[in-house]
């Protein structure tokens with residue numbers, strides 16, 4: 001079977017929680033905005049430093065609790081911001 005790898009690399013991103021490389025459409029983009037907060041970017045078009053996470057609660061809690069997100073996005077996460085991101089990740093459990 002012939003595989004087309006053309007331009008494929010541009011679609012691949014690493015989840016900062018589990019370090020797996022996946023198509024970015026399978027990941028959730030988070031953006032470190034100019035307001036020094038981290039926001040969930042469902043459009044993939046927000047300005048700022050982007051990091052990617054699987055839509056999996058364990059990847060989120062791992063990277064939020066161990067400072068991985070802060071390191072990857074170069075941000076100092078406030079408690080409110082951290083809580084709201086963790087709250088968002090709980091939604092993945094329902095699926």
Ligand SMILES: [Zn+2]
Pocket residue numbers: 015016017018019020053054056059
């Ligand atoms: Zn992951």
